[in-house]
Amino acid sequence: MECFCLFFISGAYVGINIGTQMSTLPSAEVIVSILKTQQIKHVRLFDADHQILNALANTGIEVIVGVPNDQLLRIGESRSDAADWINKNVAAYVPTTNITYIAVGNEILTTIPNAALVFVPAMQFLQSALLAANLNFQVKVSSPLSMDMIPKHFPPSTATFNSSWNSIMSQYLQFLKNTGSSLMLNVLPYYGYTKGQGIFPLEYALFEPLNPSDQIVDPNTNLQYTSMFDAMVDAAYYSMQSLNFSGIPVIVTASGWPSIGGSNEADANIDNALAYNTNLIRHVLNGSGTPSQPTTPVSTYVYELFNEDLRPGSVAEKNWGIISSNGTALYSLTFNSLVESHADSSTLAGVFCVANSSADSSALKRGLDWACGPGSANCSAIQPGQPCYQANNLVALASYAFNDYYHRTQASGGTCSFGNTAMITRTDPVLFRPWFMHLCRKHGSKRHDWGYDHRSLRTSESFKSRFKIANLLFRFSSLFSVTLSSLTCESKMMVSVISSIFHKSVLKCIVQFQSESRDLKIRYGQFMFP
Numbered sequence: 001m002e003c004f005c006l007f008f009i010s011g012a013y014v015g016i017n018i019g020t021q022m023s024t025l026p027s028a029e030v031i032v033s034i035l036k037t038q039q040i041k042h043v044r045l046f047d048a049d050h051q052i053l054n055a056l057a058n059t060g061i062e063v064i065v066g067v068p069n070d071q072l073l074r075i076g077e078s079r080s081d082a083a084d085w086i087n088k089n090v091a092a093y094v095p096t097t098n099i100t101y102i103a104v105g106n107e108i109l110t111t112i113p114n115a116a117l118v119f120v121p122a123m124q125f126l127q128s129a130l131l132a133a134n135l136n137f138q139v140k141v142s143s144p145l146s147m148d149m150i151p152k153h154f155p156p157s158t159a160t161f162n163s164s165w166n167s168i169m170s171q172y173l174q175f176l177k178n179t180g181s182s183l184m185l186n187v188l189p190y191y192g193y194t195k196g197q198g199i200f201p202l203e204y205a206l207f208e209p210l211n212p213s214d215q216i217v218d219p220n221t222n223l224q225y226t227s228m229f230d231a232m233v234d235a236a237y238y239s240m241q242s243l244n245f246s247g248i249p250v251i252v253t254a255s256g257w258p259s260i261g262g263s264n265e266a267d268a269n270i271d272n273a274l275a276y277n278t279n280l281i282r283h284v285l286n287g288s289g290t291p292s293q294p295t296t297p298v299s300t301y302v303y304e305l306f307n308e309d310l311r312p313g314s315v316a317e318k319n320w321g322i323i324s325s326n327g328t329a330l331y332s333l334t335f336n337s338l339v340e341s342h343a344d345s346s347t348l349a350g351v352f353c354v355a356n357s358s359a360d361s362s363a364l365k366r367g368l369d370w371a372c373g374p375g376s377a378n379c380s381a382i383q384p385g386q387p388c389y390q391a392n393n394l395v396a397l398a399s400y401a402f403n404d405y406y407h408r409t410q411a412s413g414g415t416c417s418f419g420n421t422a423m424i425t426r427t428d429p430v431l432f433r434p435w436f437m438h439l440c441r442k443h444g445s446k447r448h449d450w451g452y453d454h455r456s457l458r459t460s461e462s463f464k465s466r467f468k469i470a471n472l473l474f475r476f477s478s479l480f481s482v483t484l485s486s487l488t489c490e491s492k493m494m495v496s497v498i499s500s501i502f503h504k505s506v507l508k509c510i511v512q513f514q515s516e517s518r519d520l521k522i523r524y525g526q527f528m529f530p
Helices: 028-037 050-055 069-077 079-091 113-132 163-179 189-194 228-242 270-285 336-340 361-372 394-412 434-442 454-458 461-473 489-501
Strands: 014-018 042-045 062-067 098-104 140-142 144-146 183-186 250-255 300-302 352-355 422-425 481-484 510-515 518-525
Touching (some): 028 050, 062 079, 079 113, 098 113, 113 140, 183 228, 189 228, 228 250, 270 300, 352 394
Parallel strands (some): 014 300, 062 098, 183 250
Antiparallel strands (some): 352 422, 481 518
16 A cells, blocks of 8 residues: 655644545544545544544544535534434534544535525534533534635635625624634635636646746735635635624635546646645645735645545546545655654755746746745745745745755655756755854844845954955966864854855865954855855
8 A cells, every 4th residue: 555644743743634535434443544545634424424434542642523415404503413413423422432523514605505594503502512511622513615605716815705795604603703713714725726718827737837827916915825715715605704794713614626527627637646745734734814814824634535436527626536446545644744844854964956047037936936936845934034035036935945855855855956956965055054054043034145244244353364464365267175073153253244245255275263352263165055
């Protein structure tokens, strides 16, 4: 069996939907065994399957239990029926089965609009039943919405819910606000792309790098969107704001891409499915949120675990699964290293992925955008206004992002390519040195180019004397390398200032000199600055 693993970090997690409309459904025990093997910690059920709920007991896996659409009317009209549902499908299994949410129906307002009048009452009755069972703090109640509730999701800043549902949506959002629950949203860029008739490029739907001419920016906020997923989620946030609601987080209850399609569904293929789900998981686990909500992670449930051959609709509708019914992965998703590996992984010690200074600048920019976006590199230190940002040094910025991405993902297949704009080197660039990163963070408020205030340092007599010595040393060639030990903070900053002024100088010798009664020993080798 091929392996895929879904993990969570930074408050965000990735779970999986488990649909059961298939002719050969594995047993509940087999399903839970698959979840354990792949270390999946969050699942969404579309109903309250008692066999699966029993099998999930004592696993610690967090469960969203669904109220099927055809049961909504009964529950929304009767408090006693709602209480009975809670007793049979939630209270009977908690706490051994870790039920954390009830999803009331699925896309109710857009699929069975005649149930709108019981939509909110059903949630209220279930909440009351949870309160009576003393489960209201453990189990939350919400209801997944379709993106069809937002007629126009771009630009996100102008998005609103379908106005015909404003009264119902206000009641729904007030319920979520009162109970501390999240807005559930099914986000499926596959439909946004295929129904868009070429308005958006495929790369935008798949979290992949965009051409410079295809950059997508909200004209009202100037926020750049590198993925349709982010734009759709932000459209939900702005739609809530249009009804004067804020502070309600979004959980994406379904997102994925079909791996097989019919003759008129060419975009439903295994390559696109693999690309989408791989990039989706990396994006979510990066915990970076969306452009309008960068500090709010968006936990997401991949749609779905199994292909459902009994689902109505087209070929693509039946083939969103990532595992066949016999437990074999249809394609491989391996993400354990995303959590376990770090940018300074010991297995890649002394190996660096850097930008090729001769690469086309637009290609470098595409690679940089992808690494910091869908690639989930940690690019916080090189954002505008941050201590390591260099506005006019695209090669340095790209090198920082490329190297972080490579060290985080190499164990799971990440490469140092970025459209042939990057290369592996064993020459230690200064911007990856621990001491440099420490200074960059520590002295960010005095940033200038490499993170230091040149002007204040140049007024120092000790700096001037050291500068004269280093100036002579740095004139000899085009590459230089430094190994620093026991340097004072000011000495380290001096070296960085000089290196930024004499950008591609080299000296291959050893020099020792005195400064301010301190020995400063610098061994020059091949010290490369991009």
